[in-house]
Amino acid sequence: MSASSPLPLLKRIPPGLWTALAWYAAAVEPIVEYVVMPPRRTYSLNYPRDGLDSLGAQALLAVAFVLVLAGSTMLRRRTFAAYGLVIVGTVISTVAWHQDEIPPTQFLAVDIALCYLAATRPRRTSLTAAAAALGTLAGYLVLRLITGDDSSIPQEPFVALTVVIAWLIGNSSHQARAHTAELHARVAAEAVTAERLRIAREMHDTVAHSIGIIALQAGAAARVIETQPAKAREAMLTVETAGRETLSGLRRMLGALRQADQDEERQGRAHAPVPLRPAAGLANVEQLAATTTAAGVRVEVRWQGRRRPLPADIDLAAFRIVQESVTNAVRHSGADSCEVRLDYRADELAVEVSDRGKGGGGTSTDSGYGLIGMRERAALLHGDFAAGPRPGGGFLVAVRLPIPAGTEAEAKAGAR
Numbered sequence: 001m002s003a004s005s006p007l008p009l010l011k012r013i014p015p016g017l018w019t020a021l022a023w024y025a026a027a028v029e030p031i032v033e034y035v036v037m038p039p040r041r042t043y044s045l046n047y048p049r050d051g052l053d054s055l056g057a058q059a060l061l062a063v064a065f066v067l068v069l070a071g072s073t074m075l076r077r078r079t080f081a082a083y084g085l086v087i088v089g090t091v092i093s094t095v096a097w098h099q100d101e102i103p104p105t106q107f108l109a110v111d112i113a114l115c116y117l118a119a120t121r122p123r124r125t126s127l128t129a130a131a132a133a134l135g136t137l138a139g140y141l142v143l144r145l146i147t148g149d150d151s152s153i154p155q156e157p158f159v160a161l162t163v164v165i166a167w168l169i170g171n172s173s174h175q176a177r178a179h180t181a182e183l184h185a186r187v188a189a190e191a192v193t194a195e196r197l198r199i200a201r202e203m204h205d206t207v208a209h210s211i212g213i214i215a216l217q218a219g220a221a222a223r224v225i226e227t228q229p230a231k232a233r234e235a236m237l238t239v240e241t242a243g244r245e246t247l248s249g250l251r252r253m254l255g256a257l258r259q260a261d262q263d264e265e266r267q268g269r270a271h272a273p274v275p276l277r278p279a280a281g282l283a284n285v286e287q288l289a290a291t292t293t294a295a296g297v298r299v300e301v302r303w304q305g306r307r308r309p310l311p312a313d314i315d316l317a318a319f320r321i322v323q324e325s326v327t328n329a330v331r332h333s334g335a336d337s338c339e340v341r342l343d344y345r346a347d348e349l350a351v352e353v354s355d356r357g358k359g360g361g362g363t364s365t366d367s368g369y370g371l372i373g374m375r376e377r378a379a380l381l382h383g384d385f386a387a388g389p390r391p392g393g394g395f396l397v398a399v400r401l402p403i404p405a406g407t408e409a410e411a412k413a414g415a416r
Helices: 015-036 055-073 079-096 104-120 123-147 156-224 229-267 282-294 312-333 369-380 407-415
Strands: 298-305 337-344 348-355 384-389 395-402
Touching: 015 055, 015 079, 015 104, 055 079, 079 104, 079 123, 104 123, 104 156, 123 156, 156 229, 156 312, 156 369, 229 282, 282 298, 282 312, 282 337, 312 337, 312 348, 312 369, 312 395, 369 384, 369 395
Parallel strands: 298 337
Antiparallel strands: 337 348, 348 395, 384 395
16 A cells, blocks of 8 residues: 555546536536427527537537547547647537637636646647637637627637636646756755765775775885794785775775666666665774784774664764774874774763874875865764864864664664
């Protein structure tokens, strides 16, 4: 069963059925009143009692019924042609009744068809259809002026006003739907952009950390390759492992990008991006610390508070902030150690990464994308971010990420 609410009854009825109901009601009513029912004292100039006595008039009215029925049936599939059949059927009905004008009730079906056409077709097509209706009314008015029949007030201006109103209603609906489609396309495009920015941050964090480790281990291997071949071999194995992990992460991310592009080309429209599976979380902090320590910079991890499952976005963001901060400490601070503190509080997660290096911390030599990425991650989760030199020397990165109430059970369920 669909989760969406059903459409209102008026919207569930096809437009062709509305057109047919309006036309047939206006066509059958005078037949019943002025032909079938017994004669009355009242009479109608538009519908004379003997108007349908001839077989030719009856045949013309039957043709009009068939044309309007065909037009109403094909209104959705061939809208403009069906609209023309409705107009022709309406004109033929006036010929059958020997009328010199179209009654307003009979022209209501044309207005309904025009409203649907203006709502679903380009403006140029709908303007052409409106001009056809107005031209038909003008033809009746000119014909009466030529024949000199001015016995009554002309109805054509009033009927023409209903044509204009029908076109305006349909055109407004067309513009509203076009605007809604544009908004949906814009939201989809923004979602794709946001996803690719996230992927760019993931790639920067992964590559920057791995390249830092590789550079450090390669440098260590070069220094001890002649005096301590075993340690040089161990360092190069670490370089190989880090390189393979980096390549694997890059293939996964680039594969997601390529899949998204292929899906867009196949479907011919923007859509929600293919989400990446989180590659890491705070459960990998100890492994990160061990890898960095093996590279020559000791990382000490301090856990405070009650460790508990976190929402996936908070867990991944916290790990990436720790990873980027440790990478900056390895590459730019010149320190031989750094400290990572993770404090699980009641309503937030506090992350601090500090070192006792020369105080650079990446602020002067780094490209700046690391700190910008960390700040963006914290801002996306409505958290606080601060980074700068410590008063006693070194560099400190401090982040507070709010934990929404009631998310612990959801995080446990998602981890299963």
